[in-house]
Structures are given as C-alpha cells and as structure tokens.
Amino acid sequence: MGFLNQLQLETERLILMVLNESFADLILDYYKRNDKFLQEWEAKKEPEFYTIRYHREALHKELSKINDGDTFRVWLFKKDEALSKTIGSIGLNNIVHGAFLSCHLGYKLDHTEINQGYMTEALKKVIEFAFTKLGLHRIEANILPRNARSMRVVEKLGFYNEGLAKNYLRINGKWQDHIHMVLLNEAME
Numbered sequence: 576m577g578f579l580n581q582l583q584l585e586t587e588r589l590i591l592m593v594l595n596e597s598f599a600d601l602i603l604d605y606y607k608r609n610d611k612f613l614q615e616w617e618a619k620k621e622p623e624f625y626t627i628r629y630h631r632e633a634l635h636k637e638l639s640k641i642n643d644g645d646t647f648r649v650w651l652f653k654k655d656e657a658l659s660k661t662i663g664s665i666g667l668n669n670i671v672h673g674a675f676l677s678c679h680l681g682y683k684l685d686h687t688e689i690n691q692g693y694m695t696e697a698l699k700k701v702i703e704f705a706f707t708k709l710g711l712h713r714i715e716a717n718i719l720p721r722n723a724r725s726m727r728v729v730e731k732l733g734f735y736n737e738g739l740a741k742n743y744l745r746i747n748g749k750w751q752d753h754i755h756m757v758l759l760n761e762a763m764e
Contacts, residue, residue: 582649584649584700584701584704585654585700586696586697586699586700587696588653588654588655588693588696589651589652589653589654589693589696589697589700590651590652590653590654590658591649591650591651591652591665591697591700591701592649592650592652592658593638593641593647593648593649593650594634594650595634595635595638596630596631596632596634596635596638598634598650598661599627599630599631599634600627600630601650601660601661602630602633602634602650602661603625603626603627603629603630604660604661605650605660605661605662605663605664605685606620606624606625606630607625608685608686608687609683609685609686610625612686613683614747615746615747616683616719616722616746616747617683617746617747618744618745618746618747619747619748644670644672645669645670646666646667646668646669646670647666647667647670647678647701647704647705647709648664648665648666648667649664649665649697649701650663650664651663651664651665651684651693651697653693661685662684662685662688662693663682663683663684663685663688663693663694663697664682664683665680665681665682665694665697665698665701666680666681666682667679667680667701667705667709667711667714668680668681670709670711675712675713676710676711676712676713676763677711677712677713677714677715678705678711678713678714678715679714679715679716679717680698680714680715680716681716682694682697682698682725689724690724694728695728695731695732698728698729698732699732702714702732702758706760706762706763711760712759712760712763713757713758713759713760714734714757714758715755715756715757716729716734716756716757716758717740717743717744717753717754717755717756718753718754718756719746719751719752719753719754720739720752720753720754726754726756729756729758730756732758733758734756734757734758735756735757735758736754736755736756737755737756737757738754738755739752739753739754739755740752740753740754740755743755
C-alpha cells in the first residue's frame with residue numbers, strides 16, 4: 576500500500592491529498608482557524624495539539640498507518656487556492672481486512688466553507704476510492720444526533736441508519752450518543 580502515501584484525488588473543485596509531515600504548518604493553521612467550531616464535534620484537545628511538532632509527528636505516524644493499510648486520510652484543498660490552505664479532511668479509520676472489509680468514516684470542514692457542497696463532492700470521490708481501490712465492503716459513520724448538516728451529507732450519499740449507539744464517543748469532554756450510519760458496497764453483494 577506504499578503508493579497511498581503519495582496519492583492525490585481530484586473532483587471538479589477540489590484536490591484531495593495524503594499529506595506528509597512537511598504540511599504540518601497547514602494542518603496546524605486549519606485547526607487554529609476552526610478551534611471553536613470543532614469543539615462541539617470533537618474530543619477535547621490538549622495544548623500540545625496546537626504545535627507544529629505535534630502535527631509533524633501525527634502526520635508521520637499517520638503515513639505509517641496508511642502504508643500498513645490501517646487508515647486512509649486525505650486533506651481537502653480548493654483547486655483555485657493552489658495548496659495554500661486546507662479546508663478539511665476525510666479519514667477512513669480502523670480499516671479491517673479479511674472477512675469484514677470495513678472502516679469508520681470521519682470528516683471535517685472549515686467553518687467558512689460549509690453549505691457549499693464541498694464535503695459531499697469530496698466524500699463521493701473517497702467512497703469511490705474506498706470501494707474500488709481499497710476493496711472495502713462497508714463504511715460506517717457515527718454522527719451526533721444534533722449534527723443535522725452531517726446527517727444530510729451522508730443521507731445524500733446513500734448511507735442508511737442502523738440505530739443509536741448510546742454513549743458512543745467522548746466529545747468535548749462528555750460521553751455522547753451517536754447515530755450509526757452505514758453505506759455498503761453494492762458491487763460486492
């Protein structure tokens with residue numbers, strides 16, 4: 576899977592790239608710009624999270640996991656901004672091979688870019704890649720019930736509701752329920 580660490584996908588308006596540690600400054604910039612916006616949807620961050628060193632190490636570790644086939648993450652760039660600023664990311668985490676061929680989907684978008692269709696556009700491309708190139712059968716997304724925007728995105732893409740997971744993830748310091756949404760690779764049925 577070593578080819579994945581240099582992967583770039585494109586959509587009509589976006590470039591989706593696997594990044595190495597040389598992009599740590601762009602990742603840190605993304606999180607600083609979106610700190611308040613993301614607090615409601617993510618785990619609490621320690622002060623060290625907001626350092627270049629942290630993101631260099633995180634990107635280095637992530638590339639290793641990508642090469643091992645355990646995860647896959649792309650960062651989103653608008654084509655007209657020439658890789659100068661990332662506007663979000665999409666991750667396929669906890670990839671399980673063998674009989675399961677499944678993963679967990681996570682995604683985030685810059686607060687200034689929501690409601691413009693960027694995440695739907697990018698997710699379509701990542702889902703296509705997951706099903707055709709990675710050979711996955713099942714993608715699972717767990718979404719906070721109050722996150723209506725995120726629910727609309729996955730529903731537009733064909734995900735269906737498999738139920739409520741009680742106290743599923745610790746978000747912003749508190750265990751919270753999540754709706755378990757799933758998309759199956761129909762070509763593998």
